[in-house]
Amino acid sequence: MSAKGAGNEGKIETVEEHPLDHILRQDRLPHIWCPGCGLGSAMTCFAQAIERVDIPLKKQVLLSGIGCTGRIAGYVNVDSYHTTHGRAIPFATGLKIANPELCVTVFSGDGDLFAIGGNHFLHAARRNVDINVICVNNFNYGMTGGQQGPTTPVEAKTSTTRYGSFEHPFNLPYLAAAIGAVYVSRWTTLHCRHLEKSMEKALQKKGFTFIEIISPCPTGFGRPNKLGEGLEELRYYREKSVIKNDASWDELELHMRGEEPVVVGDFVDTERPTYLELEEQMLRAKGLMK
């Protein structure tokens, strides 16, 4: 830890280093994210989580696709793969199966994971491949300048829905649960502490886990939709969010308007054999594994 300067009235003591600095690639910071973006908060929670769990950092692998969120793989100081748009999950599948010792996490955006990448999500969850998927849902494609995506709420304005979006968005936790993810939760970046704990949980859990993080994107979503800057979007979440672990799937729809709540929580936590476990079981029965 660093040497600390002397403080004076009101002014906070200033230093040069942060206790999580070793988890980040210092030579790549500052990150590219806009002021008020929630991605930095999500990354801090993740950094804290991978530091806290009982898995050596060198056995942790972080993957992402393309997008603002996708840049996270480039900042966290573990082996990391920034793949093609939408393809982090199958890449992670191959990596995990080839070396089952690794703790493999895919951290990417709503567009990356659920627009172009939706099918891979389905199949990895179905197979119960032992990887963790963390999705930052900012209701738009941030990286390309704020277009509609599969989570954009009905009526929302984006650069490709100038008259309001007319597509029903996904209900991500429901989708994940319906295909069989063994752990499913949702938080906003305001729920940092819950989020961090959820991440710890997911990292340690066997099987396909899914965390949705609702995050402010002032540039692509907040401003065009009168949610304002990051701070204002978080205020909105403070007001509207409700923790409800036993919420019905319907309640998890996100409307982002009127008095509709933003329901967060821990929705699924169950067990079923992973891909590799079932493989082993099947091959063992045929005498192909001892």
Place this chain on the structure above:
Amino acid sequence: MSAKGAGNEGKIETVEEHPLDHILRQDRLPHIWCPGCGLGSAMTCFAQAIERVDIPLKKQVLLSGIGCTGRIAGYVNVDSYHTTHGRAIPFATGLKIANPELCVTVFSGDGDLFAIGGNHFLHAARRNVDINVICVNNFNYGMTGGQQGPTTPVEAKTSTTRYGSFEHPFNLPYLAAAIGAVYVSRWTTLHCRHLEKSMEKALQKKGFTFIEIISPCPTGFGRPNKLGEGLEELRYYREKSVIKNDASWDELELHMRGEEPVVVGDFVDTERPTYLELEEQMLRAKGLMK
């Protein structure tokens, strides 16, 4: 109708034409399907359904991807498009939006629609594009010679799961319902009458509908899995199938072994605005449509 020959004892009167012949492309028959394959039964039901509903045949469009099932588009005598593997749904989406007067049906296999094409299914259902998707589930990729697919039951033998499949299969009606299909049902090819009625229903209903047809594939699935020929597989369905419209999603898992039932029925029948309806609503509000 044709002139009919004279019958004699026991022998059924023989003729040259069938009342549904005009629904088929006579110059392409006989079809390529194996003896005992259920696809012919499914096609008969469909031919009957499109003939019965109150939609002119010339306004009906049939699309498919690639596979044994995918060949159906080539046999039914309506405008038909045999697209690339997995891509019939987005092709149908463009076609429907460009000409909303058409009644658009995608008829394809489990692999085509849910392996390579899974993402398009998700998004079309989410958007509630007004198309009908009919999936023949034969638990394998018939066309390429009987490999594992996303519906292959655990432990089943296919040409790529010689030691038994170790992937959890999809529960298709649940998946369809979770993303928002407005009509969801499942039948085996033995339930021809129900199936035919379901098809009529789907064709007439607004919005994204989904019918799963469980069908014998003696070549790719029946024989390797000791279900035997088509006839035997149908006997299996006669014995194991249960009509249960209010089944829980869990009950709809297909295990295809032991005493597990094959639950069929009509599981979802609801309403929500279609893609084009919501578009119209949104644009009207902005004064862009009268």
Place this chain on the structure above:
Amino acid sequence: MKAVLTGSHFMLGDIACAEGALAAGCKFFGGYPITPATETAERMALRLPQVGGHYIQMEDEIGSLAAVLGASCAGVKSMTATSGPGFSLMQENIGLGIVTETPCVIVNVQRGGPSTGLPTLAGQADMMQAKWGSHGDYEAIAYVPNSCQEMFDFTIKAFNTAEKYRQPVFVMADEIIGHMTERVVIPGPKKIKLVSRKRPKRKKNYLPFKPDKDLIPPMALAGEGYGIHVTGLTHDARGYPVIDEETQHEMVTRLIEKIRRHAPKIWEFEEVMTEDADIVVVSYGAASRSAGRAVNIARKEGIKAGLMRLITVWPFPEKRIKELAESAKAFVVPEINMGQISREVERFASGRVLSVTHAGGGMLSPEAVLQKIKEVAK
């Protein structure tokens, strides 16, 4: 709102492309955002509802092109716009468009590659991909604009050519042109020549893939009552799959001949001072603006250089290159890639072609071109 925004505009290349499409009668855009082509999609999302068309943002580029083909089969002029990674994903369905003879326009605003590469910076390294990116043999048609005005004009050309020859046509732009803003003059709607696909005249004996003498079959649309079947499998004149050598031969050679035979009508290029040129600079798109400057300087310095600027890179204007090869001592081919179209030139002038390469990420410098000109002038 009008489809044709007649008048003088100061307009971004990508937007000019969208306006060109609208002026050409495009009523369907199926797309997926990607830098640096997003502005075209965004413009279409804004404008199509104003003119009674539809913009749909698909789940990926594969779905985008599938939707575009579907919409075209329903009779609507359709397009998509993308960049390298999306263009790669579209390759399979490009083949479907070729084989089913479905007209549409695919715009590729090229960025630096390979892979994710340089999303915000230019490249011209997908030029060969435009010809060879999908499996199997086929002829490609690709226009390459080098100004915002041409983004408008060539998008119209692309629609017309697609409709005429019934196949997907590419506009191979690049980030420099797509993200540049210049004056764009949009003529009155009546001054814009539009072509629509040939349609069958009667149902009797209509065979959907039986070509007329020009090798182009008239196209029946979904819902017209022709009861057509359209497949990506090798098919006969009825459109029915026939899996044999003869049908393959007939289908593939016709599809190729359909373009080759009309190539002289499709070829477009612009020549500057080539009449007496010893050194012919062959270039296209953004690079051709550097090439133009270099040729001007060379001439001032007394070198007999000329410019052949390709407007259609595909089909490659072989005939003219062959002619030029007879009189020119050498060719210099500047491109923002590691040497792609230079290889086409080599086919007609082995050993006399100098390539000016650039790995991407910026404009080719006129000096680099000039230097090569001088090298061969010696």
Place this chain on the structure above:
Amino acid sequence: MKAVLTGSHFMLGDIACAEGALAAGCKFFGGYPITPATETAERMALRLPQVGGHYIQMEDEIGSLAAVLGASCAGVKSMTATSGPGFSLMQENIGLGIVTETPCVIVNVQRGGPSTGLPTLAGQADMMQAKWGSHGDYEAIAYVPNSCQEMFDFTIKAFNTAEKYRQPVFVMADEIIGHMTERVVIPGPKKIKLVSRKRPKRKKNYLPFKPDKDLIPPMALAGEGYGIHVTGLTHDARGYPVIDEETQHEMVTRLIEKIRRHAPKIWEFEEVMTEDADIVVVSYGAASRSAGRAVNIARKEGIKAGLMRLITVWPFPEKRIKELAESAKAFVVPEINMGQISREVERFASGRVLSVTHAGGGMLSPEAVLQKIKEVAK
């Protein structure tokens, strides 16, 4: 069960390919069935569990190649096998493999195209796609077997070359060879030369994309503690994305030079009676078996014909073609496509190349080749 099935076998080409992979140490196959490459996948599904490897059937070809790249990054020799439509879908991730320098083998058992085409019949029309199918500039490496024995041998070569140069390597087979059964002799495991990727020696100062003098960087695997970052964006020696012209130039030129500089070691071909040949027949894969017969007949008829059979089509053995162009009067290039590699030959012998084409769906006839030989012999 053993990984290397030493002995004499009567074996299907596709199966020989799988056995070659196993002999090369492949322990991961990520695939998606497609005719006519399915038998390779099926064989791997049977055999990999016997040797402690993993077969996974992915949801599509995009996912297949992604999984293969992922497995390779974890340190396991990995492969996939497909045909045209799947190869088209893999193009984007091929670019990722190139730019991230991830070794793997991609087998394309070519069928007739374009589009769904002729699933059960042969073609060789994806040869140019192997070079140009993904966006951006890169060099491809492709082996083309012409017998079942070579399906075995060249798959091993492909793995070795992939590991050595750290990039995806193609085996461009075709349906004829893939679905043919011949004698295949598998040597003892010790007789099979295997190459593994270069690995870093120490962590200190290790930069994942800093090449050695041979332009190839040593490869750190996931989980080894190097804390590497690997991206498809343009990146510097640390592997960090840098979006500018200089980094692009450095990265792209190194990746290309990595192959070009070693090309003389990669090039493989077989020559028969070319020493004194007036007419050199250049061919590869199934077509080369017709070509061989045609050359034999031509010689018997007193025509000085010779055969240059390409084993690596990419990198294209330019040097040797150039040499041959000096003495040969003409080249005849038979391929089961509408003229692809003939264009490469033309680059070195403008005007002296005759292409023997075939739209696909069957074998090229030796007579057709002979006829062209005679035509130019006149």
Place this chain on the structure above:
Amino acid sequence: MKYWRRPLDKNKIKTPKGHIYVIPDRCKGCGFCIEFCPKGVLEESKEINRKGYHLPKIADGKEDDCMNCDFCMLICPEFAIYTEEGE
């Protein structure tokens, strides 16, 4: 939605008699019509068609049992059999 709940094998609706027709060369002898006719009207005949398949025939004593329920027509994968309202 009562309609849907009608169990499969209880088509006890009073229907007129049916008259059965077959298109011999289409049949592939899958046996579906024979096995699943709710009235057991059909059985396999000795007669084979051009392709070598055994056609269905009317079982002894079942000549008047067909109730024109259409089931055989719907399940036949080859469009080889159908019925019409009989006398």
Place this chain on the structure above:
Amino acid sequence: MKYWRRPLDKNKIKTPKGHIYVIPDRCKGCGFCIEFCPKGVLEESKEINRKGYHLPKIADGKEDDCMNCDFCMLICPEFAIYTEEGE
């Protein structure tokens, strides 16, 4: 699973006092730490950093209120603030 049900803003666990540190040039002035500190310890200062953003400072009278709950650290998107157990 009781843990998860703990409502967000009721971190009433007894914690030792916290001591706050900031890395000035990282701050982008988003205001998250200020707005969401459960004890309202922080406020915006007049002081700006090299990038032109206003840093957080300790609000008047709140010098001893930090309870070292880590929330500011977790929510800061810039790794610019953290606390340690104080006296």
Place this chain on the structure above:
Amino acid sequence: MEVRLGGFGGQGIILAGFILGKAVAIYEKKEAVQTQSYGPEARGGSCLADVIISDEDINYPMGTVPDVLVLMSQDAFNENHDKIAGDAILIVDEDLVDASAFRKKNKVFKAPATRIAEEMGKKIVANIVMLGFLTGVADVVSHDAMKKSILDSVPKGTEDLNLEAFEKGYEHGKNSVAN
């Protein structure tokens, strides 16, 4: 020497071709190439297997006109019966093929392969019976090489059954020639 075997999917035509090719290539150390053709994709339907046998390297691997043509289905007969060499022999499964349309002068053998297999209670071995018949009738491959190749190629536990099928076919073949 070229042998063409034709039938429908499920009859084991391709396997028969494989066994023949293997007998020649592995147990007689001659050169052999087997090729095949399918219906759409790989899902069965009618199929052909061609085996080319030679003492020298086989460069061009495709069949041209067969010297021995074995047909086990009517479809295969209809499509292939007239594509044979002048001195070739034609063998048909007599219960499955009506060869009356055959007008050429070639020698025609009618093998009761399927019937024999059915009599053995295993219709599935008809292909092996046919291989026996072929070995007995034509001078293509030795009895010994075929036996070895069959033993290599059939599933464990079915060796005896298959050898019996082979021998039965062989005898019938020998008798047919004698007659």
Place this chain on the structure above:
Amino acid sequence: MEVRLGGFGGQGIILAGFILGKAVAIYEKKEAVQTQSYGPEARGGSCLADVIISDEDINYPMGTVPDVLVLMSQDAFNENHDKIAGDAILIVDEDLVDASAFRKKNKVFKAPATRIAEEMGKKIVANIVMLGFLTGVADVVSHDAMKKSILDSVPKGTEDLNLEAFEKGYEHGKNSVAN
């Protein structure tokens, strides 16, 4: 003549470049090309807009060294201040840019663009204030053409505000030159 405008995403730098280019290309009938550069993909961050103005066709469209350099952020200043022509002028937003590192002999103008905009209660019009300042200071474009171009380019209902911003900037610019 080349003008380079630099700042960060959200300041309206690209729009300012567009307005300038349009004024020239549409209302002065000269040739103008505007190019721009972004951060990663299109998501903002720092950005530059270059406007090339000429009486003739502009063949090569890329900026080389600007004749007028307008910088509205410290980052933009740091990265661009030394890439200017010898006789160029440099304009910085005085509240956002500390230009003390500038060592060249060029004329430097400090514009209070953001401050004026803030005083007007609309920080968002700082770019238009800056355009006014530029028009007043440098001989790039006419006051009239700029006014028309601004009216064309700003959202409906904000015309007056923007014109006011422009005029304020213009006056400040004129005064700066006078001083």
